[in-house]
Amino acid sequence: MLERCGAPHAPSILRSAGLDPAPRRSGNAPTWREFLRAQASGLLAADFFHVDTVTLTRLYVFLVMEVGTRTVHVLGVTAHPTAAWATRLARNLLPDLGERATGFRYLLRDRDAKYTDAFDAVFTSENISILKSAPQAPKMNAHTQRFIRSVRAECTDRILIYNEQHARRVLAEYAEHHNSGRPHRALQLRALADDPNVIPFPAQRVQRHDVLGGLIHEYSDAS
Template identity: 30%
Template sequence: MKAEGGNPAALASQSSAPKRRRSPKTDPRLVAEIRRLRILHPNLGKDKLHVLLRPWCAEKGIALPSVSTLGRIIARAPDKMRHSPARLDARGRPKPMQRSRKPRKPKGVATTALQCLAVDTIERVRDGLKRYLVTFIDPASAFALAVALPSKATRHTQAALAAVLDLLPQKPQVLLSDNGSEFEAGFAQTLTEQQIARWYTYPKTPKMNAHAERFNRTIQESFVDYHEDLLFTDLARFNQKLAEWLVFYNAERPHHRLGQQPPLSFLLQHQPQCQRWWTHTEP
């Protein structure tokens, strides 16, 4: 305080961090060897590097760093010692590959009724013949729709998506799906035209689309298993029966997580516009 001329502000706590920080001293040969291994085996992790460096360090008389120290050595490098794959352009010059990153479902995000639509497919096989069901469900209200398809070609899934969007009282803001090819091409084009955002699940992570997976189980155990013959012999008749079951599922079947209400009752309570839509729905 005296050095500051009696200013009381000098008594306030200040940072005690050192003005000069020590920089770690790492043997350049070790850094070069780590880089060589990361180029030879792209993006090799610190745990595996620790094992591979052990005989090399013993031969060179260099102390083997710990796994965490190896991680810090890699992190301090300006390029993180990453070796990006490259292709050659028309003139033979290296051109880095551009990886497209798919938008993933954010963690811990809870959607409101009809804000998100989760989609998935079910495959059934009998005597070498395949049939598919594409299922749609609103995770918030459990309102669900489904249709059986002769194949999972995008022309079929695109038509199913268009029909579902026509049936919904409001357009969803986002669609959640896995990375299946049936949800690309024309299917993705419809989403773009309708200005519906897209969330992808991570590969082999069905729990990211848990509501769709649970509905897939329900529809198979409650309906498909009892009408499988129609699925393979008369697809139109199967879809007619399926529509009748979906009316029961959405309008009458109690749902535990909705307080034993059916999805439509839940929607009528939480989405005022659904009341106008419901009165215009033909029986």
């Protein structure tokens, strides 16, 4: 019989051998966050969120984000989302991306039933691989979730939405603000349209531009 007293524990054996706990034992496998950061410039992320109207009708919004630049495409709004609807919107996205579509390598999405093989084929036909997040793990698609949090806090939770047409108009205007005028912490408080290589001089006069009827303000150099 083996003597158990005084035998070293498995953790101490691993430490003495210089081995980290799994899953980083190889020392080379990146975390999910590190992977997303490394692939950001070639990553698209898709997600759904909902908006409730004043008549208590629930509308569903489908969006795709270019993660590297945080550019958001609000592709559609409907009260009755289907797999065919999502696939059609995905086909409409690729012409909008134009030549930039060839620069994307992955599409990150969850496991919603509306993402069918036909939906995935729209992207795989352009050599864009599909990445699926784990079940019930929205934080794995953190960039779109951050946009959804912003659009709710700054827009849809502060406006009475009447119907689909109104929702489309409101969300289109907010997306334009997000993509051109809103500062982003991940971009050192630059707006997406700002040139990262230009340091602006302090403006002598500042002009305010109202968005969504004055709900949001944008400011620019008026001199």
